[in-house]
Amino acid sequence: MCLIAGIGFDILPLIHGTTPFHENAMRQFLITNLAGQGVLAISTFMNTEQKILEFATVGISFLCLSILLLGGPGRRMFKESKRRKEEDEVGIASLIPGVAFPFFGATILACWLYRDIAGMLELGRSIMIMFFLLLTVVIIISHFNRRLNWEVIAPQQIGLRIGVLLLLMGLHILFVFLAGREATTDDTLIVDVRRAALGLALIWGFLLCNPLRITRMAFQNGGMAHSRPIFAALWMLPFCGFHAYSSDPSLLNPAVPGYASFLGTSGLLSIWGYAWYLHEDHLHISIHKRKANLPFLTSFIVCFLAIQMLYWDLRNGNENSFFYQRIWAAATLCGTMVLAFNFVRITLFSLEAWHKIPMFYGRYIQEKSLE
Incomplete structure (x- = not known):
């Protein structure tokens, strides 16, 4: 979430011609978010379930508070944006995540605090996954439609298409909660609709x-x-969708089918890919001279394939499928280490000039100066 917020702090004021993020707000978000991550990390070393839950509650509270702090700036940006929705290459989708931050943070916190109620933990998890799906779609549209100006979608059509996506996401969230209340792993109608809505x-x-x-x-x-x-x-999105629909729910599964493959591949690739591209924009590197990080991509493709094979084995009744789990963990670790190494190299040890205004986004400043 820190990376997503950093991207927003960087380019959204340029695009919308407003200054919703004050320095104090950014500092408060960073402090509370890092505190939450730190406390959650400490909770994994606790030796009793009660201590784990207590530390986890504090950590989740800090994380949700950091997201709630973005609610005010998000609403200001929505109200003060100088870009008309029909002219914005990402349409209304550019502003939806910021407006949704308060709802997202408050709901996740409430679901954790009332976790003893059947279905609440499943509800919170599904809302979190759907929020990341929305962010992933917005990032993809923003990259190809705005940053590269490929005109893949007319801005007037984006609102309707995102509306359909929100409807399917809401349907999945509803049936996840109902399935959690039902508390069964059998193929009931509610479970089938939950899987179908996620796949769709x-x-x-x-x-x-x-x-x-x-x-x-x-x-x-x-x-x-x-x-x-x-x-x-x-x-990778359609493969994740097919996997979410075709996989059976089981207590043997290490994660909800579809959730793991989406977060482990498409979600991470879109966020890190956008951040990497934006950093190269700050370095003013020509888009034709940028190199693909093949070790990073390869690691996540291997991770994706391992997830598919793991669930395939579980579906076929292989209860001791540790081979693909090890590949999944090793590929994820390898990709993370490659990414961390490269980010440290290009940020702390790079001699290239870093520009305050990233290339391409300066055109929004020029447009405002001509008005």
Whole structure:
């Protein structure tokens, strides 16, 4: 969440011509968010369940408070934005996540505090996953429609397409809560609708981005420059959707089918890919000279395949499928280490000039000066 907030602090004031994020608000968010992560990390070393729950409650409270602090700036940006929705390349979707922050933080905190009620933990988890799905779709649209100006979706159509996505997400959240209240792993109607809604939400998130046009422009005549992690994140969505629909719920599964494959691949690739591309914008590196981080991409593709094979084994009744779990863990660790090493290298030890205004986004300042 710190990375997502950092991206928003960086470019949203430039795009919308407003200053919703004051320095104190950014400092408060950073302090409370890091405190929450720290306390949650400490909770994993506690030796009793009661201490784990107590520390986890404090950590989650700090994290939710940090998100709630973004609610005020998000509403100010929504009200003061100087870009008309029909002219914004991302449409209303550019402002939805910021407006949703207070609801997101308050709901997650309430679900944890009332976790003794059947279905509340499942409800909070589903809201968190759906929020990250919304962020992933917005990031993909923003990269191809705004940053690269490929015009893959008309701004006037984005609102309707996002509305359908929100409807499917809401349907999934509702049936997750009902399935949690039902407390069964059998294939009941509620469980089937829950899986179907998740699969449809992931597949519709893929389709609304106009993937065929993106793919054609990415490969036609040698291909146009783009972020390969974000492109990979787009094409992993339908596989995650199919996996979410076809996998059976089971106590043997290490995570909810669909959730793990989405977060472990598409969600992480889109956020880190966007952050990496934005940092290179600050370095003013030509988009035609940017190199793909192949070790990072390869690690997450291996992770994705391992997740698929793991659930396939579980579906076929193999209860001791540790081989693919080890590959999954090793690939994720490898990808994280490669990414961390490269980020430290290009931020702390780079001799390249870092510019306050990232390339491309300076055009919004020029547009405002001409008005």
